[in-house]
Amino acid sequence: MIHIVGAGSGDVDLITVRGARLLEEADTVVYAGSLVNPEILTTYTKSGCKVYDSARMTLEEVLDVLLTAERAGEKVVRLHTGDPCLYGAIREQMDALDAAGVPYEVVPGVSSFCGAAAALHAEYTLPGVSQSVVITRMAGRTPVPEKESVASFAKHGATMVVFLSTSYLEGLREQLLEGGYAKDTPAAIVYKATWPDEKVVRGTVDDLPQMASENGITKTALILVGGFLGTQYDRSKLYAPDFSHGYRAAKTGGAPHAD
Template identity: 55%
Template sequence: MHVYFVGAGPGDPELITLKGQRLLTEADTVIYAGSLVNPALLQFVRADAAVYNSATMTLEEVIAVIEAAVAKGKKVVRLHTGDPSIYGAIQEQMDALEQKNIPYTVVPGVSSFLAVAAALRQEYTLPDVSQTVIITRMEGRTPVPAKEKLALLASHNATMCIFLSIHMLDDVIRELMEGGYPPDTPVAVVQKASWPDEKIIRSRLDAVAGQVAAASIDRTAMIVVGKCLDSNYALSRLYAADFGHMFREAK
């Protein structure tokens, strides 16, 4: 009698954790985010398990399903895309379960911003280029605190991974430039990272909108901006011959 919030990973069914996959095989009830989770992950679910697509449900309906299953002694998996702690809307679900004294555990997953880095074959934190990664989104129906507006975050010129904003790309570009990213700043857009139909666009800030429109990318895409995408960088000191540490003497 337990509830597990499980990160499904970015899409590739093999990128769910071993623990997450095991819990799916054991679950009596599975509630998955059907708008984003790859349905191929349902192959791990038992044929006799009850499966619900939360894309058609309200918060109250999700909690009601969980509560009913737990009352019958069932094991429940709430399957979220990527890692549930990032734009997963799980806090409200966890708070509701705590109010009802229903035990739960969170099982982390591979976030899409990490799958995007893998697709781009890119390190976000290059020496002498950027040592900071900003994870954010453009303000839409969900408001963004005033101090977290894109233009203010852009002033750092750090590597930025922008979720849930591809449909507002023109506004994203405008705010990034207002905040200090030069027009020629390298940018990448990756749609459905790790899925079979993954799309990748590499461009510059002042040209990417047209390329994204031509590729018909309008959802399920990550925007990455920053000099890490196209810059000279210093080699890591960790592996430098003249750099000693507790595991290796300097040469």
Template identity: 65%
Template sequence: MVYFVGAGSGAPDLITVRGARLLNQADQIIYAGSLVNPELLDYKKESAVVYDSAKMTLEEVVEKIQEAESTGKMTVRLHTGDPCVYGAIREQMDELDKLNISYKVCPGVSSFCGAASALNLEYTLPGVSQSVIITRMAGRTPVPERESIASFAAHHATMVIFLSTGMLKKLSEELIKGGYEADTPAAIVYKATWPDEKRVVCTVATLAEAAERENIKKTALIIVGDVTAQAGYERSRLYAPEFTTEFRQGTDGFVYE
């Protein structure tokens, strides 16, 4: 069996209980060494064999999995954050399907959740934004034209932008081109939940300047939108005294059926 396990956003105690248990049971661990906190390997058993996928191709990863499967051993494929976000897991699963190798996924805490916790931020403030767009700038890996930064910016929703720290000047231009005002609140979170985490609050126009000042060049998330200012929101209706729910009668006279 192969388990795709989300390592969490950085701090070793943010892996799930299930993920830690699977790490401890694994005979072989293939982990994203360029992104995953190596302290997570402390969960492994002494006999486990470890490979760093940062130095491997897809074919080499699959070969190691095949070798383990041929001797009845269990593999954990340890991905940063949650595997479903920029984890390149579909291509691995397709190769395993061809080989009739079974696999399961164990979710993890995505770095976009870690970044929100670093800022004490709620992405979905009533009256400000009720949608979160997770995306990235086009670079060596292309992005469909219909998913351009500018086209998403037109919605004025909360945006969480991955894998774009090296293109912040262009990112600012695209955000403004799409409709964000230059002074729209923004934030940069470097290595969310790691010991050397950095949090920088700025504006859409000053993203590049803020990153340069803090010497942030990679491994950071960009958060854009009015929720970053954490102001001007409406109170949640769910907890308002006049709001009736299935569990509590409010003063609005509504009869829940």
């Protein structure tokens, strides 16, 4: 069994209990060295555990380490940043393990987009403002399908979380404005969410390149855009006195509601 584990968004304590236990038991760990907080390894791995940094490895080299260790009867962890399902390049690893007949499990983690919201004291889904969250990235060396451009998503006016795009802020601003966001739409950049050196910068869509340059942010940051960063929203009906649902009757005679 190979365990594909989400390390969480950065803070050592934000790995799951299961993920921490698997690291403590592991004989071999291959971790995403460019993104995973190395203190997670020193905190949880045991003496003698073999640790490999995949930032310096190809897919084939990663697989060779994983399969060799698993076939030797070792407990193996493939450690990814955040939650493996987002920009983790795990599909190709799982397909290779399937082809090799090696069992594996995926252990979820706390994504950095959750850590960024926590750092901002923000809620992505605010009544009357936005009920959808678009998680995307700018095209770089890895292309983005044309129908999934930032501009096309921006047309919806939903909350947007942009990964892997700190180097493309001029282009990001252009696409956000092209898609329909106003220049003064609230925006934020969260550098290394939940890490000890976390930094939060607030501004507007029009300010994004300046926000990054003035704060020396060039990588390892999320860009967040939308009205959820503003001050106006509707109160949730779930806790409104005049709203009934399956667990509580309205205080002022409101009719039962299915939501």
